[in-house]
Amino acid sequence: MADKASFIEELNSRYNPAGPHIILGKGMFEGEVVPEVNVSIPLKTINRHGLIAGATGTGKTKTLQVFAEQLSHAGVPSLVLDIKGDFSGIAESGTPNGVITERYAKTKLPYEPQAFPVELMTISGEKGVKLRATVTEFGPVLLSKILELNDTQQSIMSIVFKYADDKGLPLIDLDDLKKLLQYVTDNPAGKADLAANYGSIAPASLGAILRSIVALEQQGASQFFGEPSFDVQDLLQTRDGKGVVNILRVSNIQNQPQLFSTFMLSLFAEIYLTFPEEGDTGKPKLVLFIDEAHLIFNEASKTLLSQIETMVKLIRSKGVGIYFITQIPGDVPENVLSQLGLKIQHALRGFTAKDRKEITKAVENYPVTEFYDAATLIQNLGIGEAFVTALDEKGIPTPLVQTYMISPESRMDVLTPTEIDTLTAASALVKKYETPINKESAYEILTQRMDSAVQNATPQQKVKPVKETPGVLQEVLNSRAGRTFTNTLMREGAKAILGMFGLGKRR
Ligand SMILES: Nc1ncnc2c1ncn2[C@@H]1O[C@H](COP(=O)(O)OP(=O)(O)O)[C@@H](O)[C@H]1O
């Protein structure tokens, strides 16, 4: 086995980026912390994605906290999907205690307890910034996938969206969509209009579509679809030079898998469509952390799974890094795993044959090391210790290093309900998205039209004509909704080109 001097020399030659970087911890050799060896990761390769794995209680979430803090220091904002609800403490300063003081003493780094700027976010009505998207932004293809529609039903959905586009009927929330579906199948005028220009729809297909929409609503999706729709630029805030840590609490994923998939897909699509190509900026624009990712891989829709792989590829050039935090590397699909640049492996336990297979596989995927017996040590890593391999500034994998992780500078425990109240009450972003807007959209327009049709017998129209008035139409077109719905086809075109949503269509 190699000696300590050569360990220090070799590791320092590979973990000392010349450009901006973050530090995760210190190297360890023969069980001792080696303060001379910084385990530093270049900001430049953070968009090459990564994995934080390890058995429960080995320190994954604390590593994520350190990582997010370090990024924040570097002015890089992040979005943390907090599935267990144990991450909010980053908004408050840590307090020195024996464990932390000892940890910092070993690393010979100063402990500087501090809070980080945080926005709490929600898709299910908890306290925080309410994340929403409009039905139009979602588009017929993606929505059909989420609703798990068959090909026939999917083409109906495309026709209905096209009809809405052509007729100036904004589809904002699920009520708009349901109303429009009803209008073109039940209402004689709507039926005739659709049949004349686009073809007719079988009532059985309509029934099936409506049923899937209702199922999605039962998972709380009515709150998610609507306006104001969330602008992904708002994930990019910095405060006093620190990147904002956006925390989305998704405590109920087992009961809302479809809603969660819906959110993730809309987030990916919005990032893809609105973030410019970044090239090599030397610094990520946003980093996405998915804690307890195995739950997502277990619960998520097939659509989300197949899109994660594609998005992991595409999102990199947008300057966005994705990090999966999970128990064993095997939780992450093979084709995603192979694209991850940074691996932080906390202890794995070899209780069962399957566990031992996982260990062998994990070790096989690491760069060969002369400094450790990786297969044995991986089972004996202490809490807050991990094997790390990263990409250096040239994109070449760095040697495996047993790392003594630093401790978070912020609080290791969660926020109290009072602290959450204070935090959200002070947030301008919470205010911006708090109140749903229900402006005139397909639901109102069609309801009025159907009502006025009923009163057709009356010579003077009591209800003011809605759609045909140029003024109203102009108003609708000028609204954000108007702008987004006229963009539907463009967006769908872009998605088709990307092949993101398995359209198989070519332009
Ligand atoms: N870097 C660290 N510094 C100090 N304590 C840590 C560190 N990592 C883990 N711990 C301790 O281990 C406990 C479990 O860590 P956690 O990150 O929640 O594990 P996991 O997410 O893997 O289940 C923490 O509550 C903390 O007491």
Ligand SMILES: [Mg+2]
């Ligand atoms: Mg955890």
